[in-house]
Amino acid sequence: MAEEHHKRPVKMPQLNIKIIRLIAAFVVLVLLILRIHNVALESQLGASTWLRLSVSGLIIGGMYALIAIGYTLVYGILFMINFAHGEVMMIGSFGGYFVFEAFNAIPVTLHDGTQISFLNAQPVIAILLAFLIGMGIAALTGYFLEKIAYRPLRGAPRLVPLISAIGASIFLQNAGQLLFGPQRRQYINPVIIDRGLGWQIPIAGTKVLLTYSGIFSLVLSATLMVALYLLVQRTKLGRAMRAVAQDKRTAALMGINVDKIISQTFVISGALAGSAGVMWGIHNGLTNYFVGFLPGIKAFTAAVLGGIGNIPGAMIGGLFLGIVESIGPAALGIDFQLQDVIAFSILILVLILRPSGILGEALTEEKV
Amino acid sequence: MSKKILFFVFVVFAMILASCSGAQTPAPANTDAPVATDATTDKATDVPAAAGAPAVCATDEFGCAVIPPGSTIKLGMGAPMTGDYASFGIDISQGATIAIKDGGELDGFKFELVAQDTQGAPEGGAAVANKLVTDPTVVAIPGHIFSGSTEAAIPIYEKAGLPMLSPSATNPPLTTLGSKVFNRIAFTDAVQGKSAAEYLYNKLGFRKIAVMHDGGAYGQGLADVVKQEFTALGGEVVAYEGIEPGKQDYTTVLSVISSKNPEAVYFGGYVAEGYILANQMKQTGLENAVFFGCDGTFGAEFIEKSGANGEGAYAASLIPPDSDAKAKFDATYLADYGVPAGSLSPYTWSGYDAAAALIAMVKSVAVLGGDGNLYVPRGELVKAVRNMSGFSSITGDITCNDVGECNTAGPTFYIVQNGEWVQAPK
Numbered sequence: 001m002a003e004e005h006h007k008r009p010v011k012m013p014q015l016n017i018k019i020i021r022l023i024a025a026f027v028v029l030v031l032l033i034l035r036i037h038n039v040a041l042e043s044q045l046g047a048s049t050w051l052r053l054s055v056s057g058l059i060i061g062g063m064y065a066l067i068a069i070g071y072t073l074v075y076g077i078l079f080m081i082n083f084a085h086g087e088v089m090m091i092g093s094f095g096g097y098f099v100f101e102a103f104n105a106i107p108v109t110l111h112d113g114t115q116i117s118f119l120n121a122q123p124v125i126a127i128l129l130a131f132l133i134g135m136g137i138a139a140l141t142g143y144f145l146e147k148i149a150y151r152p153l154r155g156a157p158r159l160v161p162l163i164s165a166i167g168a169s170i171f172l173q174n175a176g177q178l179l180f181g182p183q184r185r186q187y188i189n190p191v192i193i194d195r196g197l198g199w200q201i202p203i204a205g206t207k208v209l210l211t212y213s214g215i216f217s218l219v220l221s222a223t224l225m226v227a228l229y230l231l232v233q234r235t236k237l238g239r240a241m242r243a244v245a246q247d248k249r250t251a252a253l254m255g256i257n258v259d260k261i262i263s264q265t266f267v268i269s270g271a272l273a274g275s276a277g278v279m280w281g282i283h284n285g286l287t288n289y290f291v292g293f294l295p296g297i298k299a300f301t302a303a304v305l306g307g308i309g310n311i312p313g314a315m316i317g318g319l320f321l322g323i324v325e326s327i328g329p330a331a332l333g334i335d336f337q338l339q340d341v342i343a344f345s346i347l348i349l350v351l352i353l354r355p356s357g358i359l360g361e362a363l364t365e366e367k368v
Numbered sequence: 369m370s371k372k373i374l375f376f377v378f379v380v381f382a383m384i385l386a387s388c389s390g391a392q393t394p395a396p397a398n399t400d401a402p403v404a405t406d407a408t409t410d411k412a413t414d415v416p417a418a419a420g421a422p423a424v425c426a427t428d429e430f431g432c433a434v435i436p437p438g439s440t441i442k443l444g445m446g447a448p449m450t451g452d453y454a455s456f457g458i459d460i461s462q463g464a465t466i467a468i469k470d471g472g473e474l475d476g477f478k479f480e481l482v483a484q485d486t487q488g489a490p491e492g493g494a495a496v497a498n499k500l501v502t503d504p505t506v507v508a509i510p511g512h513i514f515s516g517s518t519e520a521a522i523p524i525y526e527k528a529g530l531p532m533l534s535p536s537a538t539n540p541p542l543t544t545l546g547s548k549v550f551n552r553i554a555f556t557d558a559v560q561g562k563s564a565a566e567y568l569y570n571k572l573g574f575r576k577i578a579v580m581h582d583g584g585a586y587g588q589g590l591a592d593v594v595k596q597e598f599t600a601l602g603g604e605v606v607a608y609e610g611i612e613p614g615k616q617d618y619t620t621v622l623s624v625i626s627s628k629n630p631e632a633v634y635f636g637g638y639v640a641e642g643y644i645l646a647n648q649m650k651q652t653g654l655e656n657a658v659f660f661g662c663d664g665t666f667g668a669e670f671i672e673k674s675g676a677n678g679e680g681a682y683a684a685s686l687i688p689p690d691s692d693a694k695a696k697f698d699a700t701y702l703a704d705y706g707v708p709a710g711s712l713s714p715y716t717w718s719g720y721d722a723a724a725a726l727i728a729m730v731k732s733v734a735v736l737g738g739d740g741n742l743y744v745p746r747g748e749l750v751k752a753v754r755n756m757s758g759f760s761s762i763t764g765d766i767t768c769n770d771v772g773e774c775n776t777a778g779p780t781f782y783i784v785q786n787g788e789w790v791q792a793p794k
Contacts, residue, residue, distance in 0.1 A: 045624060045627050046627055048627070048653070049623050049624060049626070049627040052619070052620075052623035052626075052652060052653070053620050053623055053624070056617070056619040056620050056623065057620070060617060182450050182451055182452075182454060183452075183454070183455075184452065184640065184673075186672075186673055195647065195651065196647075196650050196651060196676075196677065198651070206653060207653070208653070209651050209652070209653070211651055280616075283617075284616040284617050284644075285616070285644075285647065286616050286644070288452075290614075291616070294614075294615065325620075326619075326620040327620075329620070329621075329624075330620070330624050335609070335610055336609055336610065336611060336612075336620065336621035336624070337583055337610040337611065337612050339612070339620070340612070
């Protein structure tokens with residue numbers, strides 16, 4: 001993008017485009033504010049409803065953010081969109097599902113003689129293992145995905161791995177359908193994070209339920225994001241990853257094993273997607289072979305929104321998308337079936353008005 | 369260069385010729401138009417009238433389906449056999465398979481059910497219809513299963529002269545399309561919506577309800593009727609919202625609905641979304657509102673997936689009243705498939721009836737030719753199905769009116785009590 005700008009002989013049109021963009025952005029903003037103002041006056045949605053919508057958006061947004069980080073990490077290093085990333089999340093989701101399912105089948109007798117399943121006797125261990133196994137097999141999937149689908153194409157033009165990614169996505173989806181069946185499976189949560197339980201927040205005369213499962217997901221996704229940020233900024237592996245992202249050849253000259261770092265990047269992004277998959281199951285209660293498709297596309301949108309290649313950008317993009325998607329239809333007074341339309345309209349607006357994403361500017365300039 | 373232009377002109381000319389001749393012959397090649405190559409293939413085909421076909425074939429609008437000895441008389445079904453709605457397709461085709469078994473033989477020819485996967489989608493419905501019309505031994509369609517898929521398939525069967533008798537396509541406008549071939553034994557969404565609105569208003573005494581739908585032909589059609597009828601009765605529809613099927617998080621739309629404090633939430637759609645809504649209603653401030661579903665949300669899956677959250681939920685069903693025929697069918701179903709009838713979907717009895725009625729109609733019009741082939745005059749069969757009267761089966765008497773509505777009885781309402789569907793008080 002930046003290169004094209006430099007090649008232009010005349011500066012004038014660029015200035016015009018900038019002005020037109022600014023005006024367009026301003027008009028869109030004014031229209032949006034007017035619309036929201038009108039809707040807020042007309043509808044009688046109380047504070048409780050807005051709180052419910054925001055919480056629901058934050059929880060989903062946290063999952064989008066975790067998946068989006070995977071897109072951004074891989075893009076940062078390989079300049080390709082890993083379209084099979086949503087399927088990695090699906091596989092992680094099944095990992096957690098089978099752990100819960102297995103533990104639920106093990107009966108445990110307490111000292112007072114009551115029979116409960118191991119899942120409810122040791123919920124902490126069960127949840128921990130579900131996440132570890134979900135993240136583990138998702139990480140493995142990411143590792144082999146890179147090894148089989150992308151590494152042989154390392155030197156190929158950029159479009160080739162992209163097509164390979166789409167193929168891998170279809171392959172994994174169908175493999176999931178064959179292995180796990182087409183039906184939706186219901187996540188069995190330990191009772192302590194049952195989907196119906198939560199804190200009752202009294203607000204404006206009604207009580208808003210903050211489910212334990214939702215808050216748990218939100219806290220966990222925040223923790224994982226902080227952990228990843230520290231990993232990238234503070235550890236040797238993180239430094240190597242950043243070096244490879246900046247310049248593969250120079251990084252190799254400095255003694256960094258580029259292939260190994262790329263593999264590790266896929267493992268890390270796979271693990272994050274896997275954790276998002278288990279959270280998705282715990283929070284929404286369902287999983288099937290198709291579960292990763294829509295979150296995958298949304299997370300890609302979030303990564304582009306935040307500025308692809310930029311890790312804080314992916315986090316902010318994910319949370320922003322989650323919230324806008326859940327508040328948007330109510331704020332604009334439109335049908336809830338148009339949730340996705342809002343999400344993708346925002347993507348288009350951002351691409352037109354700020355092609356490098358919310359936080360993308362600095363990074364794209366130093367890269368290209 | 370000029371050669372290329374000549375070739376192009378030739379191609380255009382050929383296309384014009386082809387389209388002209390296509391317009392002149394009323395029926396596509398798979399019915400009665402004899403083609404020279406047909407005689408050489410050993411596959412079952414429609415042969416010229418001279419080869420021993422009964423006279424009726426020559427005068428029939430769509431010609432005859434010719435079933436050579438050794439072939440079966442096929443009933444084609446378009447049903448979701450995989451995907452989220454697979455339980456419907458599998459169940460209905462299993463019901464129809466039992467009807468095929470009970471149907472026995474016709475002059476030594478056996479019947480066979482060909483169930484093709486539509487995934488419940490309109491595109492799938494059209495694809496299956498296009499595939500089935502190319503098989504000359506398919507004579508009738510006990511389907512399709514979903515309204516959207518059926519709507520896409522009707523024009524294709526219309527051209528080929530294949531009578532349809534859908535066990536479960538309930539969207540009201542389907543019989544207003546002026547189709548000769550489409551008939552159904554499912555009660556319509558208009559009938560169901562009206563009874564649901566009356567039940568909500570009169571029996572349950574609700575005055576403020578929310579109406580939701582999944583945006584599909586079936587769900588939205590039903591929701592529209594309920595909204596209209598409930599308002600006409602004097603009630604208030606405080607929210608009317610569509611959801612996008614296939615998602616797993618509907619908490620946002622439910623939150624907005626809960627701010628309007630409805631006494632009940634009516635949902636037009638299928639069980640896959642129905643139980644998610646019933647579950648998430650408990651998290652979004654709608655725990656005191658009653659979930660009122662339709663015949664698409666009825667079934668064991670709803671209870672299994674909603675658990676305690678589904679307690680007190682309503683649904684409509686077309687499960688027929690107990691009878692000898694039903695008991696016999698239920699026993700066969702259990703013996704053949706290892707699960708009780710109705711455990712996968714409520715349509716299995718209708719699936720049986722649709723196939724059984726079609727088999728009876730085929731028997732009434734088919735003629736054994738002098739050459740040992742069985743001839744089924746397609747136009748006659750289309751008329752016979754439309755004029756069917758008093759065919760008695762599990763779901764009751766099947767009598768088609770002049771637009772193809774073959775069932776005018778309404779649904780029965782059921783409620784979840786202690787983890788089981790029980791008939792709600794009338």
